[in-house]
Amino acid sequence: xxxxxxxxxxxxxxxxxxxxxxxxxxxxxxxxxxxxxxxxxxxxxxxxxxxxxxxxxxxxxxxxxxxxxxxxxxxxxxxxxxxxxxxxxxxxxxxxxxxxxxxxxxxxxxxxxxxxxxxxxxxxxxxxxxxxxxxxxxxxxxxxxxxxxxxxxxxxxxxxxxxxxxxxxxxxxxxxxxxxxxxxxxxxxxxxxxxxxxxxxxxxxxxxxxx
Numbered sequence: 001x002x003x004x005x006x007x008x009x010x011x012x013x014x015x016x017x018x019x020x021x022x023x024x025x026x027x028x029x030x031x032x033x034x035x036x037x038x039x040x041x042x043x044x045x046x047x048x049x050x051x052x053x054x055x056x057x058x059x060x061x062x063x064x065x066x067x068x069x070x071x072x073x074x075x076x077x078x079x080x081x082x083x084x085x086x087x088x089x090x091x092x093x094x095x096x097x098x099x100x101x102x103x104x105x106x107x108x109x110x111x112x113x114x115x116x117x118x119x120x121x122x123x124x125x126x127x128x129x130x131x132x133x134x135x136x137x138x139x140x141x142x143x144x145x146x147x148x149x150x151x152x153x154x155x156x157x158x159x160x161x162x163x164x165x166x167x168x169x170x171x172x173x174x175x176x177x178x179x180x181x182x183x184x185x186x187x188x189x190x191x192x193x194x195x196x197x198x199x200x201x202x203x204x205x206x207x208x209x210x211x
Contacts, residue, residue, distance in 0.1 A: 008063050008064060009061060009062070009063055009068075009105065009108070010061070010062045011059055011060070011061050011062075011108075011109060011112050011113075012059070012060060012062065013055075013056070013058055013059060013060075014058045014059065014060045014070065018060055018067060019045075019048070021067050022044070022060060022067060022070050023041040023044060023045055023198075024041070024198065025067055025068070025069075025070060025095065025097060026038075026040050026041045026044055026070065026093050026095055027040070027041040027195075027198060027201075028097070028098055029093075029095035029096065029097065029098055029101075030093065030095065031201055032203065032204050032206055032209070033209070034209055034210050034211055035209050035210070035211035036203035036204055036205050036206075036209070037191070037195065037201070037203040039186050039188075039191045040093040040095075041194070041195075041198075042186050042190060042191050042194045042195070043093060043183070043184055043186055044070075044072065044093055045194065046183050046186060047072065047074055047181075047183045047184070050074065050181065050182075050183040052074045052075040052076065052181050052183065053072070053074055053075075053183075054072070054073045054074065054075060054089070056116075056120060057071075057072065057073035057089075057113065057116060057117055057120070058072050058073075059071050059072070059109065059112070059113050059116070061096070061105065061108075061109050063100075068096060068097040068100055068105070069094075069095065069096040069097065069100075069105060069106070069109045070093070070094065070095060070109075071091065071092065071093075071094040071095075071109055071110065071113045072091070072092065072093065072094075073089045073090070073091050073113070073117055073122075073125070074089065074090050074091075074181050074183065074184075075087065075088075075089060075181075076088060076089070076090050076126075076178070076179055076180065076181045077179055078126070078147055078171075078174065078176045078177065078178050078179070079176050079177045079178075079179060080174050080175065080176035081175045081176050082176075086123075086171075086174055086176065087122075087123065088122070088123060088124045088125065088126055088178070089117060089122050089124070089125045089126075090125065090126055090127045090180065090181060090184075091113075091125050091127045092127055092129075094106075094109070094110065094113075096109065106133070107133075107136060107137060110134070110137050111137055114137060114138075114164065114166065117166055118166040118167070121167075122166050122167075123165065123166055123167045123170035123171075124163060124164065124165045124166055124167070124170050124171055125139075125163070125164050125166065126142055126147065126161070126162065126163045126178050127161075127162060128160050128161060128162070129160065129162050130160075131159065131162060134162055134164075135162075137164070138164045139162040139163065139164045140162065140163060140164070141158070141159060141161070141162065141163070142158070142161045142162055142163035142178065143158055143161070144163075145163050145165075145171045145174070146171075146174065146175035146176075147161075147163060147171070147174075147175070147176060147177075147178050148175075148176070148177045148178065149161045149177075149178055150177050150178060150179055150180060161178070
């Protein structure tokens with residue numbers, strides 16, 4: 001994919017030479033957002049070697065030759081109540097350089113990524129996100145499709161769990177449980193060890209963090 005929005009912003013597939021720059025970008029974007037420090041840069045590093053990773057949907061956004069955004073997709077399944085495994089995608093980490101957030105670039109990257117996934121024949125994307133942002137790109141609550149988040153009590157708030165059909169009707173008649181790919185789970189010791197390869201940053205406990 002090589003999709004120029006204007007003279008300054010281009011979306012293309014990530015290359016091996018981009019890996020450390022993209023991991024650094026992810027670290028900067030997520031640092032102290034959901035927890036003191038972050039784990040997303042290690043998650044990305046691990047997922048690239050996961051069989052479920054989709055290299056044809058591994059995107060970076062460039063501005064004047066500098067990587068300012070990224071998004072990835074990973075295969076997973078819905079374990080349907082009738083016993084079938086329904087192939088779907090999950091997404092992320094996705095981010096934009098913190099200095100360029102709230103400029104519309106994130107939505108451009110997201111929409112282009114979703115269009116590419118649809119063009120490649122994938123049926124639906126499910127993931128954890130904020131409906132206020134992702135709803136603008138066609139996501140809605142996964143509960144509206146009858147899809148439940150694994151290990152979540154029935155009466156728990158599932159408003160973070162979102163879904164977008166890429167093929168209209170793909171989830172018609174399906175109810176079941178979404179399974180997060182194992183590659184998204186990394187332990188704190190592994191995060192700390194990986195993080196030592198990057199410039200030092202201060203971990204802070206801040207209001208609004210969820211971990």
